[in-house]
Amino acid sequence: MSSLAPFVMIGGFIMFVSIAWYINTYNRFVKYRNRIEEAWSGIDVALRRRFNLIPNLIRAIEGYAKHEAEVLDKESTRFTGSADVPDRMAEESRLSNSINGLLALAEDYPDLKASKNFFSLQQTLNDIESDIQNARNRFNGSVRRYNTLVESFPSSYIAGKYNYTRKEYFTLELATQREMTSVDFSSSSK
Numbered sequence: 806m807s808s809l810a811p812f813v814m815i816g817g818f819i820m821f822v823s824i825a826w827y828i829n830t831y832n833r834f835v836k837y838r839n840r841i842e843e844a845w846s847g848i849d850v851a852l853r854r855r856f857n858l859i860p861n862l863i864r865a866i867e868g869y870a871k872h873e874a875e876v877l878d879k880e881s882t883r884f885t886g887s888a889d890v891p892d893r894m895a896e897e898s899r900l901s902n903s904i905n906g907l908l909a910l911a912e913d914y915p916d917l918k919a920s921k922n923f924f925s926l927q928q929t930l931n932d933i934e935s936d937i938q939n940a941r942n943r944f945n946g947s948v949r950r951y952n953t954l955v956e957s958f959p960s961s962y963i964a965g966k967y968n969y970t971r972k973e974y975f976t977l978e979l980a981t982q983r984e985m986t987s988v989d990f991s992s993s994s995k
Contacts, residue, residue: 904980
């Protein structure tokens with residue numbers, strides 16, 4: 806029996822390490838899932854703050870461009886606040902495009918641009934969209950770690966067993982984002 810003792814100890818050690826790895830990997834899935842939910846909550850709060858700013862933007866612009874203000878008002882009434890990431894991205898992108906159109910419209914009305922109220926609203930929108938960007942970065946970082954764990958071997962075994970599947974990244978063009986102008990450095994003269 807003494808000749809079996811080393812094998813039993815080695816077998817016990819391998820069993821202990823395997824169980825510890827299994828528990829640790831499962832707990833990492835739970836941790837990353839919770840971090841994704843927490844980060845999504847941060848995005849949701851910032852997006853709702855932006856949505857709540859829309860009535861003030863509409864009131865500020867109504868006197869200058871009633872039609873455009875009505876378009877944004879109609880767009881904002883279609884907001885459902887979906888918890889599904891792809892649906893929410895589409896919804897928020899439509900809203901961003903409408904807000905972006907309103908901000909572009911303000912360029913045509915110098916009195917509106919000079920208004921303290923509109924300037925304050927635009928500054929608040931910039932701050933909120935900065936918060937959205939930061940929350941999105943946290944969310945996508947958590948999703949990246951989670952997806953890596955889902956797809957890596959041997960943790961993919963646990964992912965399959967407990968139905969942990971890839972999560973989608975959150976992408977959104979913000980209303981205050983400006984497109985970069987392209988610069989052509991090629992020489993036109995010969």
